[in-house]
Amino acid sequence: MVYIKDGLLRPVSVFRHIVVLLLLNHLRGGQSQETGPPQLVVAMLGDDIILPCQLEPPMNAVSMTMEWGRRDLEPRFVLVWHDGQELLTDQNKAYKGRASVSINNLTLGDFSLRLSSVKISDSGTYRCYFPKLNKEYLVELLVGAASSPAISLAGIHKATSGVMLDCRSEGWYPEPEVLWLDGEGNLLSAGPPETVRGPDDLYTVSSRVTVEKRPSNRFTCRVQQKNINQTRETHIYVPEDFFVSPSSCSASVAMSVLFGLMFALTVV
Known part of the structure; x- marks a missing residue:
């Protein structure tokens, strides 16, 4: 009872x-x-x-x-x-x-x-x-988890006079992959990305690519994780004046005003 x-x-x-x-x-x-x-x-x-x-x-x-x-x-x-x-x-x-x-x-x-x-x-x-x-x-x-990447200038490649671009994206899970594309959608050759896993289990990825002058001079950093069907992209335009010999006066001037001329558009 x-x-x-x-x-x-x-x-x-x-x-x-x-x-x-x-x-x-x-x-x-x-x-x-x-x-x-x-x-x-x-x-x-x-x-x-x-x-x-x-x-x-x-x-x-x-x-x-x-x-x-x-x-x-x-x-x-x-x-x-x-x-x-x-x-x-x-x-x-x-x-x-x-x-x-x-x-x-x-x-x-x-x-x-x-x-x-x-x-x-x-x-x-x-x-x-x-x-x-x-x-x-x-x-x-x-x-x-996913987040949009950011592109920044890394410098001018001395041997090829190409422009080096860095891409970084924080706050991903699971670990994503990083791709570089030109304005026509062609994959660009880049070194292996660097990946760091934080104490919150989220990944930060970064990648560098050296780009040569192209018809459009537009480039894309794409970060994607297929298991969660997530893709983030950032596009950047590099003015033609930057693709010159690093020893020339034009290159020095170009480097000094690069951040004022270059712009990026983030696409979610």
Whole structure:
């Protein structure tokens, strides 16, 4: 018999939470019925996103015990639902206040997880698990980040009289690639980019190219990450006067006014 009094309700509630967690941990090692390969969800840093989980056939799941978790975390629990409410006991602290489900959707067997303000560290494989039905659904979340590059003058190449351009872009995830193109869209040969990964897990990439005079003298630095379908470009125009012998007077004058004549246009 359960007494709903301040002195007894709290211990009973804690006991119920412990029983549910013990049940989930007991079934953890068992064989559950998987529904196929993980479904991929791609999000950008800071987005609010939904990780789908739909019972088939649909049924009212409000009173069921269900779990969202990640096996690579300790504790692994992102969200646990039992008997019409969330259980916050043993929830991974990284998800406190950011993970939720819709009780209205649960009446239709929809246990989709809403994550707010996603972080790079949220990337991973999530498991939606129904122990009573012995079913699990896997979702792979990839959180990306992108930013526009900036082009700057690095100098005049002494041997070729070409103009050296630097491109730098900060705040990418996963690691992107850098391409240089001329005004006609042809790829230019450049050295390998330099990549630095910061303490926030975001990448900074930089690349240098030496360009020769072209019909348009327009050049593009393109930074892209195909896994998250993100591309950022910056275009620059180099006046023809800069493509001269570095020993000439014209070159000296050109270098002194380069930043006043050269302009860049950023395209997102």
